[in-house]
Amino acid sequence: MISSARRSNYRVTLAVLSVGVASFALVQSLTIPVLPRIQDELGTDPTTVTWVVTAYLVSASIFTPVAGRLGDAIGKERVLVAALAALSVGCVVAALAPNIGVMIAARVVQGVGGGVIPLSFGIIRDEFPEPKIAGAISFTSALLGAGGGLGTVVAGPLVNTFGYAWLFWLPAIVTGVAAVAAWLLVPESPVRTPGRIPLLPTLLFAGWLTALLIGISEGSREGWGSALVVGLVVAAVVVFAGWVVVEQRATVPFIDLRMMRLPAVWTANLVAFLVGVGMYASFAFTPRLLQTDVDVAGYGFGATVTEAGLLMLPASAGTFVMGLVSAQLARIRGAKPVVVIGCVVAAVGLAAIGLVHEQPWQTAVASGLFGLGLGAVFASLASLVVAAVPPEQTGVASGMNANIRTIGGAVGSAVMATIVTGHLGRGGEPHESAYTAGFLFLGAALLVAALVALAIPSMSSRELEDALEAEPEPEHVLAD
Structure with a gap:
């Protein structure tokens, strides 16, 4: 049992976790709008510079569940410090990178920071008073979603004012401070999964x-x-x-597949995949649509990176605001209805971006609608996953959920790229109908997510834990 004295510091713990999560979310999206600038600065080509994003994506996808599993086994606080330190070091190396090879290597190191997501959720569940857990998870999830969108907003002004290296210096400083604060202030969680990492x-x-x-x-x-x-x-x-x-x-599995088969877990993971399809692709392609020169293509606003970011600011604001109120909504109506409604609202926002973009304010409104829906989904889905598994498996379960969302993002971005670049028109720009079709595809993915969310069982954490214990044990014939 965790003493009340230790739990009395949960607000300090939440502040430290919030800084770490927000920093990781910013690093995740800061580079996307300014890849051409990085290409010019490092003297590389368009194909190679895309590895700045791909390397980070692969690394974060691997280390997010790995860090969650390590935290469950050896202690979440110490692994959190290591993840934040890796993110800070990776940012320093990227800021000083003399060539594209070093930059890509730095992005791989930054990906280790993905562990802050499952570790933060695990620490919240272990350390916070029971009435505060849902609200803290919702707030942290809101930061994760809003930070991802905010990166596309601040990238332009940051680069134009200070240079592209400050895309990394700023988060390096913030995460370095967060790592020290986590080491000094975040208590070590006593909940562990015995056994070594296979x-x-x-x-x-x-x-x-x-x-x-x-x-x-x-x-x-x-x-x-x-x-x-x-x-x-x-x-x-x-x-x-x-x-x-x-x-x-395996005697000691890396991922307990019995847990992954629980109805509450696999449905939440499928929702996360579909939300990832819509979210990451929209962050990548909405700026491109806004930056298209209307005189060349016949649509778009010819916006700069900064102007495009400002038009997307309502998405980040909506995500954060809805994340703050989602816990209360879930307490009144239940988390599942919030996820379902959030998916529908986000789908409408994405469809509106593709169908109605004659004026900048229309895109801003549609972006805000998408953000409101996304914030509701982010906050409530995380709570469902954490409540669905035993405390000692919180890290790996929430890590896999975040990881599956990232995989969905890779799939959505690839499909969106295929749709958009497969229909080129005037000046080598995509046809306007290609963007319309692409955003309708993303909206459809969110509508399917809403249908899947209806299948998430409304069960208590005790019922779900009993379901896990009732699963047949695997054959322990292969030791690592």
């Missing part, structure tokens, strides 16, 4: 995930039928199958 299941997990994400990322550039893409996807499928077999037989 090497073989972890390596197989990293293998299939890396092959899948690189294959998806390269699909829109190399062609979906290219030997490289097909080979990577086939390799991902084969390694994934091997990983499932090993996990089921």
Whole structure:
């Protein structure tokens, strides 16, 4: 049992966790609008510079559940400090990078910071008073969603005023301070999963995930039928199958697949995947739509990076505001209805961006609508996942949920790129109808997420824990 004295510091703990989560979310999206500037500064080509995003995506996808699993096993506070320190060091290296190779390596190190997401949720569940858990998770989730959108807003002014290196100096300073604060102020959580981290299941997990994400990322550039893409996807499928077999037989699994089969867990993960499809692609392609020169393509506003960011500011504001009130809404109506309604509202916002963009204010309103829906989903979905598993599996479960959302983002961005770049018109710009079709696709993904959310069972955490314990034990014939 955690003493009341330790729990009395939960507000300080929340402040530290909030800084870490917000910093990671900013680093995740800051580089996307200014890739051409990074390309020019480092003297590389358009294909190579995209690895600034791909390397980070792959690294974060791997280390998010790995850090969650490590935190569950050896202590969440110490792994949180390590994740924040890695994010800070990676940002320093990126700010000083003399060439694209060093920049890509730095982005891989930054991806380790993805562990702050599951570790923060786990610490909140372990350390906070019971009545404060849902609100704290909602607030942290709101920061995660709002920070991702805010990165596209501040990137332009930051680069224009201080230079592109400050895309990394600023989060390096903030996360460095957060790492020290976490070390000094965040108490070590007593909830642990006994046993060591299994090497073989972890390596197989990293293998299939890396092959899948690189294959998806390269699909829109190399062609979906290219030997490289097909080979990577086939390799991902084969390694994934091997990983499932090993996990089921391992004495100490990396991911408890019995837990992943629980109705409350797999439905929440599928919702997260579909939300990722819409969210990440919209962050990447809305600025492109806004920056299109109307004199060349016949649509768009010819906005600068800064102007496009300002038009997307309502999305970040809506995400944050709705995240703050979602806990109260969930307390009144239940978390599941909030997720369902949030998905529908976000879908309407995405469809509106694609269908109605003759005036800047129309895009701003649609963006705000999307943000409101996204904030409701982010805040309430995280609470559902945390409540669905035993305390000692909070880290790995929430890590996998965030990871699956990232995979959805990779899929959505690749499909969106294929739709948009497959229909080029005047001046080499995509046809306006291509953007319309793309955003309608993203909206449809959110509508499907709403339908899936209806299937999330309304069960208490005790009922879900009993369901996990009732699952048959796997054959313990393969020790790592």
